[in-house]
Amino acid sequence: xxxxxxxxxxxxxxxxxxxxxxxxxxxxxxxxxxxxxxxxxxxxxxxxxxxxxxxxxxxxxxxxxxxxxxxxxxxxxxxxxxxxxxxxxxxxxxxxxxxxxxxxxxxxxxxxxxxxxxxxxxxxxxxxxxxxxxxxxxxxxxxxxxxxxxxxxxxxxxxxxxxxxxxxxxxxxxxxxxxxxxxxxxxxxxxxxxxxxxxxxxxxxxxxxxxxxxxxxxxxxxxxxxxxxxxxxxxxxxxxxxxxxxxxxxxxxxxxxxxxxxxxxxxxxxxxxxxxxxxxxxxxxxxxxxxxxxxxxxx
Amino acid sequence: xxxxxxxxxxxxxxxxxxxxxxxxxxxxxxxxxxxxxxxxxxxxxxxxxxxxxxxxxxxxxxxxxxxxxxxxxxxxxxxxxxxxxxxxxxxxxxxxxxxxxxxxxxxxxxxxxxxxxxxxxxxxxxxxxxxxxxxxxxxxxxxxxxxxxxxxxxxxxxxxxxxxxxxxxxxxxxxxxxxxxxxxxxxxxxxxxxxxxxxxxxxxxxxxxxxxxxxxxxxxxxxxxxxxxxxxxxxxxxxxxxxxxxxx
Numbered sequence: 001x002x003x004x005x006x007x008x009x010x011x012x013x014x015x016x017x018x019x020x021x022x023x024x025x026x027x028x029x030x031x032x033x034x035x036x037x038x039x040x041x042x043x044x045x046x047x048x049x050x051x052x053x054x055x056x057x058x059x060x061x062x063x064x065x066x067x068x069x070x071x072x073x074x075x076x077x078x079x080x081x082x083x084x085x086x087x088x089x090x091x092x093x094x095x096x097x098x099x100x101x102x103x104x105x106x107x108x109x110x111x112x113x114x115x116x117x118x119x120x121x122x123x124x125x126x127x128x129x130x131x132x133x134x135x136x137x138x139x140x141x142x143x144x145x146x147x148x149x150x151x152x153x154x155x156x157x158x159x160x161x162x163x164x165x166x167x168x169x170x171x172x173x174x175x176x177x178x179x180x181x182x183x184x185x186x187x188x189x190x191x192x193x194x195x196x197x198x199x200x201x202x203x204x205x206x207x208x209x210x211x212x213x214x215x216x217x218x219x220x221x222x223x224x225x226x227x228x229x230x231x232x233x234x235x236x237x238x239x240x241x242x243x244x245x246x247x248x249x250x251x252x253x254x255x256x257x258x259x260x261x262x263x264x265x266x267x268x269x270x271x272x273x274x275x276x277x278x279x280x281x282x283x284x285x286x287x288x289x290x291x292x293x294x295x296x297x298x299x
Numbered sequence: 300x301x302x303x304x305x306x307x308x309x310x311x312x313x314x315x316x317x318x319x320x321x322x323x324x325x326x327x328x329x330x331x332x333x334x335x336x337x338x339x340x341x342x343x344x345x346x347x348x349x350x351x352x353x354x355x356x357x358x359x360x361x362x363x364x365x366x367x368x369x370x371x372x373x374x375x376x377x378x379x380x381x382x383x384x385x386x387x388x389x390x391x392x393x394x395x396x397x398x399x400x401x402x403x404x405x406x407x408x409x410x411x412x413x414x415x416x417x418x419x420x421x422x423x424x425x426x427x428x429x430x431x432x433x434x435x436x437x438x439x440x441x442x443x444x445x446x447x448x449x450x451x452x453x454x455x456x457x458x459x460x461x462x463x464x465x466x467x468x469x470x471x472x473x474x475x476x477x478x479x480x481x482x483x484x485x486x487x488x489x490x491x492x493x494x495x496x497x498x499x500x501x502x503x504x505x506x507x508x509x510x511x512x513x514x515x516x517x518x519x520x521x522x523x524x525x526x527x528x529x530x531x532x533x534x535x536x537x538x539x540x541x542x543x544x545x546x547x
Contacts, residue, residue: 235394242411
């Protein structure tokens, strides 16, 4: 079954009343499929982001996407999906940052602060230069995400990135984590610590860029952090940590896409997704405060 | 049992440090370090903080570009090094149990999927040897320093090493933990494992090591502990700041 015929089938079932009414719209089906890919990948990878204390980095890469979009439009790429510049610029941003972190000895937060501000200044300058040539709503979509513009092409890019990230991150999950606990011990156990560091930066960058369309440049990094942070509050083992993070990220993405449509709210999808994730975090914090078992240890 | 008595049954390597020089920036960390570690022996390294002990370990583990010759003479095909670091850098609130940690160390299968059937018996045995089997479901961050040190010792047992490098393994251990460590040392001796052991507790070195090297940028002594750990030598080792000389 081709993707088009699958989508048509879902739309037909929604029109016939077997599925929620919102699924009668093709763009909603596209967005939900995107959400089903984004949620588990961001939620799972997010656990490593939290373990490695890379939260600020993932935020910075998301913001770099703004500059990537500006460069893409300037170079004549389609403004609905300037993937060449997006991936190119953000990968350059992440790899250069990691390279300088290794070479200069500056702490990651200091370097990210420098890179983030310079990149935002570049992006703002380029976007203002382009402001006369493009529809200002495009900027809004780039910044905060939009479910209206997710195309079959975007889904294909997302699917390729999701498969690639899962295929690399799952077999290397233990090694990526081990490298952050003690690089020397990791090296003795055969882990190529520096190579894995670069690989992790590339994976975070790829998944961030592929998710920009739905969540938006400003907020995409947050979905790598909030679900994992919430899961960390209520879990007692890595199993709980990983799967609760995946569930929260997937639920947040799907609800964030659907709720504004169902309730006809003028809220961008990215903002709605992060608000749902934020509510999950608040509930997790509350649960931890109220349930003593979540604070301590089983004997 | 002495190192010499182990020579026939040793499965661990002989290590030769031959004129090792290490300079970081403008500071000379190691200078013409020359000594050897007998196969199957328990060899302690003592010295002041900043004396180059950890740098020597890093050099041995291939983590430091150095000058001079460092040779490991392995007795056979198998070349397994175990390493027990002094501490781990991790978020104490991370929901990672002892089992999760051991899985992350010892198996490819993602640790969040639980212990793999293949490594589970080895992990069970290692945790039993360090007396942590009943605490395997506890979070790593909630363990005491001594308990965490025991778990670090347990990971060093998998896969069974022929050379074991220990970085101050006794620093956080309580009395029961010290007994566990001594039993492990006994086991390594019997198995012919070469043990290179950085230690601050000179009484323990005197009691447990076959040979001791005093390191403060240079090798100040290298002899059996009973001969080496005399008050004069220790005064010489700990009274001069090793980093007082930097390159002109």
